[in-house]
Amino acid sequence: MAQNGTAENGVAEEIPALPFPQPVKVQDIRHTKIFIDNEWHTSSRGRTFPTFNPATGVRICDVEEADKEDVDKAVEAAKAAGQRGSPWRRVDASSRGRLLHKLADLMERDRLLLATLETLDTGKPFLQSFFIDLDGSIKTLRYYAGWTDKIHGKSLPIDGSFMCLTKHEPVGVCGAIIPWNFPLLMFMWKIAPALSCGNTVVIKPADPCINMASGLLFQAGFPPGVVNIVPGFGPTAGAAIACHMNIDKVAFTGSTEVGQLIKEAAAKSNLKRVTLELGGKNPCIVFADLQLAVEETQKGAFYNQGQCCTAASRVFVEESIHEEFVRRSIENAKKIVIGDPLDPRTSHGPQIDRQQFDKIMDLIESGKKEGAKLEYGGAAVEEKSLFIQPTIFSGVKDHMRIAKEEIFGPVQCIFSFKSQQKAIERANSSQYGLVSAVFTTNMDRALSVSAALETGTVWINCYNALHAQTPFGGYKMSGNGRELGEYALAEYSEVKAKNTKT
Numbered sequence: 001m002a003q004n005g006t007a008e009n010g011v012a013e014e015i016p017a018l019p020f021p022q023p024v025k026v027q028d029i030r031h032t033k034i035f036i037d038n039e040w041h042t043s044s045r046g047r048t049f050p051t052f053n054p055a056t057g058v059r060i061c062d063v064e065e066a067d068k069e070d071v072d073k074a075v076e077a078a079k080a081a082g083q084r085g086s087p088w089r090r091v092d093a094s095s096r097g098r099l100l101h102k103l104a105d106l107m108e109r110d111r112l113l114l115a116t117l118e119t120l121d122t123g124k125p126f127l128q129s130f131f132i133d134l135d136g137s138i139k140t141l142r143y144y145a146g147w148t149d150k151i152h153g154k155s156l157p158i159d160g161s162f163m164c165l166t167k168h169e170p171v172g173v174c175g176a177i178i179p180w181n182f183p184l185l186m187f188m189w190k191i192a193p194a195l196s197c198g199n200t201v202v203i204k205p206a207d208p209c210i211n212m213a214s215g216l217l218f219q220a221g222f223p224p225g226v227v228n229i230v231p232g233f234g235p236t237a238g239a240a241i242a243c244h245m246n247i248d249k250v251a252f253t254g255s256t257e258v259g260q261l262i263k264e265a266a267a268k269s270n271l272k273r274v275t276l277e278l279g280g281k282n283p284c285i286v287f288a289d290l291q292l293a294v295e296e297t298q299k300g301a302f303y304n305q306g307q308c309c310t311a312a313s314r315v316f317v318e319e320s321i322h323e324e325f326v327r328r329s330i331e332n333a334k335k336i337v338i339g340d341p342l343d344p345r346t347s348h349g350p351q352i353d354r355q356q357f358d359k360i361m362d363l364i365e366s367g368k369k370e371g372a373k374l375e376y377g378g379a380a381v382e383e384k385s386l387f388i389q390p391t392i393f394s395g396v397k398d399h400m401r402i403a404k405e406e407i408f409g410p411v412q413c414i415f416s417f418k419s420q421q422k423a424i425e426r427a428n429s430s431q432y433g434l435v436s437a438v439f440t441t442n443m444d445r446a447l448s449v450s451a452a453l454e455t456g457t458v459w460i461n462c463y464n465a466l467h468a469q470t471p472f473g474g475y476k477m478s479g480n481g482r483e484l485g486e487y488a489l490a491e492y493s494e495v496k497a498k499n500t501k502t
């Protein structure tokens with residue numbers, strides 16, 4: 001494993017005597033089974049799969065592998081739990097909120113342990129697990145806890161002697177399929193709005209991830225069958241969810257390629273509702289307001305080792321400041337501390353697995369071959385590990401693979417531009433449309449550029465400013481629908497119009 005403060009990266013300063021959160025020693029992983037009806041089950045086919053610590057390659061534990069039969073059992077439990085008159089349907093709306101708050105309380109109680117497990121599982125630096133993944137998970141739960149008794153219908157004034165009342169009802173059984181880059185956060189982004197609206201859930205974490213939430217859900221007191229967790233692989237357990245005739249909605253987060261399979265399976269089975277949070281090739285446009293942009297765009301590019309759908313992978317810099325921007329970006333990158341993700345001083349860990357590592361290195365090599373200028377990094381940190389140096393290319397051209405393909409690694413591509421209009425056109429010339437950013441102190445320009453960018457989120461003089469209150473989702477092939485905020489509630493509700501003659 002790369003040691004902190006090695007020659008090719010930032011020197012790890014002494015940990016200040018501040019009360020820094022520290023990882024805890026993990027004795028054993030308690031919950032590795034399939035969680036159905038508030039009970040833990042072994043795999044119907046008797047199979048398990050190992051999970052590994054990407055920083056060391058050491059096996060963490062074996063997880064029971066769910067397959068179609070296990071998904072069927074989970075859906076049966078979820079359907080029963082969601083029937084009218086069931087314990088879950090008889091829970092008051094405000095009590096649904098209390099249960100979500102209780103789950104958040106338990107996550108706060110176990111925050112250090114959960115953050116440690118998240119880091120062991122994914123290789124993300126411990127302080128990011130603690131301050132982003134756990135903080136975001138808890139805030140998402142509490143935000144939707146607040147909505148449970150505020151989901152109102154309307155009384156509509158209609159012509160003639162009729163009256164219409166609308167009622168927001170649960171969709172029913174919600175399937176959820178989530179990626180490996182934010183295991184806990186994506187889990188809570190899915191179950192919090194679903195439960196807030198009174199649904200039941202069958203959720204599949206990504207294959208390499210341990211299932212951390214089942215114990216907390218059990219302790220929180222949700223009735224049996226409300227949340228069911230089926231760890232397994234995409235083409236088996238994931239596909240079984242997408243095509244299941246008794247699942248009423250599927251929420252997917254992952255690659256655009258798989259998102260297309262999910263939407264196809266949903267259509268061909270029972271036309272279940274679908275929300276998709278997919279890939280991105282996110283542009284930043286930097287006008288001549290410099291230092292903030294250097295730091296924010298670089299944090300956006302390298303956050304979570306670039307394993308983030310919102311990665312700031314394309315930075316368009318006004319020609320007059322391009323050279324200075326590149327110079328300062330290189331200086332800024334030298335402060336990054338590559339090392340043991342469990343060390344609070346580390347800001348850059350390993351990629352998740354060998355397959356992703358090889359894909360990223362192949363794209364880096366393509367950038368060199370196609371003529372982009374390698375300004376920093378560009379290589380593995382050391383033999384046989386999954387660590388890749390933070391990498392900066394300049395002189396990138398729009399036709400290059402690194403300019404078009406989602407890399408999902410620590411690679412920042414810097415482009416220069418002369419005209420604002422051209423920069424906007426180039427930023428929009430992507431199949432993706434997830435997020436973008438503009439850096440300028442001219443607010444007329446900020447408003448006009450943000451209006452022209454074809455993405456679901458536009459950040460102005462900031463990056464990765466996500467909050468439970470703000471909607472998140474993509475234009476074009478970055479997805480369908482919105483997560484977070486009040487907007488997500490519509491994705492988990494059916495509206496019934498009750499028209500009556502008066």
Ligand SMILES: NC(=O)c1ccc[n+]([C@@H]2O[C@H](COP(=O)([O-])OP(=O)(O)OC[C@H]3O[C@@H](n4cnc5c(N)ncnc54)[C@H](O)[C@@H]3O)[C@@H](O)[C@H]2O)c1
Binds near residue numbers: 261
């Ligand atoms: N838009 C967002 O909010 C967001 C967030 C995180 C990651 N992502 C995207 O996810 C990708 C990286 O994550 P990943 O490698 O886990 O993505 P992935 O698409 O390979 O897998 C995502 C999930 O889908 C499952 N899956 C795979 N094949 C399946 C199939 N045929 N049927 C059903 N389920 C299947 C996987 O097991 C996993 O749980 C990147 O493209 C990234 O941009 C998007």
Ligand SMILES: Clc1ccc(-c2cccn3cc(-c4ccccc4)nc23)cc1
Binds near residue numbers: 136140309465466
């Ligand atoms: Cl997919 C994705 C997930 C997380 C981030 C992310 C990156 C950096 C900072 N954050 C803060 C939050 C957040 C999410 C929900 C509630 C409150 C805060 N989220 C992030 C970026 C992309």
